[in-house]
Amino acid sequence: MAERFEQLERVLGAFGRAIDFPAAGGAGTDLASSVASRLRAERAVPRFSVRGLRSRRTLGPVVRPAWHTVAAASLVILLAAAGTLSFSASARDAVAGWLGLRGVHITIVPSPPPPSPPPSGPSTPLGSDLALGQAVTLEQAQQLVGYRVLRPAIAALGQPDVVYESSSVEGGLVSMVYGARRGIARQADGVAVLFVEFRARLERRVLLEKFAGPGTTIEAVRVNGEPGFWLSGAPHELVFRGPDGQDIPESLRLAGNVLVWEHRDLVLRLEGNLTKAQALRIAGSVR
């Protein structure tokens, strides 16, 4: 630590005592017992195992099949290296597995994650409930991240309403939030389309997505010749993998359809109340 912060550091060290930290559990409740009774009530044994993911050292840029044992159930998974495939989780609710892009895994689990509570509270900048990082201008985003920031160049979408940058992914993660557009309904929080980009590096951070539930449909697609997936029909959860190889569950409060695809060394993701055709048109315009 630079010497110039010496005094500030001393002050901060002592300052912790002055802060009104809440006690765990609050009045008359005990956090540990609450958690335990919740887990017992839900019979929430760890739901699935993706241990195999860790031993998988590299994920090529090409879509590949893979399979794993999930919880007690054996599993099948389905994916051709090229071409189109459709999968309905409802058709085989005992089946789980994952599909991968570089830097992205999509895990299918037998039961859906609990629905995200709708955002509430006073009005804030569009998308601020999505924990996307700090609101910035496009220029600032470009300065903050280590790659050229791309965005959809399609008149129907126009400019993003708010741009966010987050360091939660190494190299930076940029998110662009769009409010209602002609032909694209907005969701409860006002967001119609979310476009996210980050650099996926092998052996580094992996964005992992679990999808679940009846009606989840996953389709392999190509965007400008590069592999991607179109996922529709169910809320989902994200899991980020840290540089230490640990997976961190994380949930994003948006439950639209999702297109996720590769673009050179970036992984791009487009989410919202979009039809597949709309999503592919927007994705194809990204530059």
Add this chain to the structure above:
Amino acid sequence: MEGRPLEDTELVRLARRGDVGAYEELVRRYQEIAVRTAYVVAGAAEAQDAAQEAFVKAYRALDRFRDDAPFRPWLLRIVANEAINRRRSARRQAGLALRAAAAAVDGAAEGRLADDAAPSPEGAALAQEGRRELIAAINELRPEDRLLIAYRYWFELTEAEMAAALGCPTGTVKSRSSRALARLRATLERSRDADEVGREHRGALRSEEAIDG
């Protein structure tokens, strides 16, 4: 529980096999720092719920937890993510607060710390209204920066733990901390400047009143 308390890794192993009691023990071990972490990110309104939800999520993700890794920073990372997701109208609700007793000036400590304080913003932060000013500046920081400060100075995590809890390489913890401190100082400087402008303004008003009077 009899005998020596079990190691975290042992409790994790038991919990992974479905032993909720073992997991409850882990929760008890880390609930305090979990709630504090959530509080630093999301404020008092969300702290308990965020911590509870994070413990539940961590339980479900235990299968993906690497046995040789320490449990606490992994947990904190989940807590922080959950808290960030819950932070709703951040600026208005997510602030840290001072303890009632601490809001009053703790003369002895402040005097000692303020000795060499003369013109620096840190020094100013230690003067009469220093604590309010400092907490306001901390509250203006991004939650990520507040976390860095809390982990380092309040919860006293090691650099390795900070790296794991923040999800960054150990080598960048120092530089990230420096940047967070630089932003904190810049905020303190701004608020000090604003104060001075305010004082001058008030001073000017008073002289005008004097002239009018």
